[in-house]
Amino acid sequence: MIDLKDVTKSYGKGRPAVNHVNLHVEQGEFVFVTGLSGSGKSTLIKLLLKELDSTGGSITVAGERLETMKHRRVSKYRRKLGVVFQDFRLLKDRNVYENVAFAQRVIGRPTRVIRKRVPEVLQEVGLAGKYKSLPDELSGGEQQRVALARAIVNRPDILLADEPTGNLDPKTSDEIMALLEQINGRGTTVLVVTHNKEIVNAMKKRVVTMHDGVIVSDEEKGEYHEA
Numbered sequence: 001m002i003d004l005k006d007v008t009k010s011y012g013k014g015r016p017a018v019n020h021v022n023l024h025v026e027q028g029e030f031v032f033v034t035g036l037s038g039s040g041k042s043t044l045i046k047l048l049l050k051e052l053d054s055t056g057g058s059i060t061v062a063g064e065r066l067e068t069m070k071h072r073r074v075s076k077y078r079r080k081l082g083v084v085f086q087d088f089r090l091l092k093d094r095n096v097y098e099n100v101a102f103a104q105r106v107i108g109r110p111t112r113v114i115r116k117r118v119p120e121v122l123q124e125v126g127l128a129g130k131y132k133s134l135p136d137e138l139s140g141g142e143q144q145r146v147a148l149a150r151a152i153v154n155r156p157d158i159l160l161a162d163e164p165t166g167n168l169d170p171k172t173s174d175e176i177m178a179l180l181e182q183i184n185g186r187g188t189t190v191l192v193v194t195h196n197k198e199i200v201n202a203m204k205k206r207v208v209t210m211h212d213g214v215i216v217s218d219e220e221k222g223e224y225h226e227a
């Protein structure tokens with residue numbers, strides 16, 4: 001599902017942010033990516049989203065080669081991916097329903113389909129009954145649930161999460177992780193960047209650890225390493 005071969009990303013002079021990385025993730029896997037601040041985790045996510053282009057190597061995601069992808073293909077490609085961030089990135093002036101429906105409107109889904117799908121996905125993330133709330137009227141955990149609903153509403157092959165629990169308390173973090181696991185259980189490949197040692201050690205998933213742009217360990221049912 002995700003295949004990086006000898007991938008390098010340099011932002012300029014100095015050491016590359018991602019440095020000759022090889023990584024293979026099968027369909028349906030759940031993978032944590034950990035590592036110190038500045039180790040290249042977010043850069044890796046941006047490469048997968050094709051928000052950045054690599055400066056070396058090759059990336060294949062969901063059957064598509066990113067280096068040779070035509071510009072006009074990129075938005076279609078991104079529909080195969082769902083993404084959530086630490087800061088939720090919701091539309092502040094739109095209610096919960098609209099935040100999720102929006103992702104469907106931009107890809108031209110008929111209103112009839114949207115009206116059916118949005119409640120389904122809000123139910124799935126445990127937010128049925130909050131349709132009309134504005135983001136500011138929700139707790140952090142609830143806002144992240146909305147972001148997750150939006151990320152999965154189009155049934156992506158892959159869900160990318162960059163520090164999804166970075167702004168949440170431990171209990172809420174556990175709930176969000178349980179939700180990610182549930183989404184993974186339905187077949188979505190999930191890649192989660194996190195600094196949350198307790199969660200990583202509790203969940204017994206594959207753990208990829210980065211340091212200075214390099215993958216320094218990659219373990220099945222792994223543990224959190226400081227670097």
Ligand SMILES: Nc1ncnc2c1ncn2[C@@H]1O[C@H](COP(=O)(O)OP(=O)(O)OP(=O)(O)O)[C@@H](O)[C@H]1O
Pocket residue numbers: 011017035036037038039040041042043044
């Ligand atoms: N737009 C940019 N321009 C120049 N350098 C950048 C840019 N974005 C990131 N970098 C550098 O690339 C390296 C990796 O950054 P990246 O954001 O990928 O790290 P990270 O592992 O996500 O860190 P954190 O845990 O703090 O989020 C860092 O040295 C950073 O300063």
Ligand SMILES: [Mg+2]
Pocket residue numbers: 041042043162
């Ligand atoms: Mg980061």
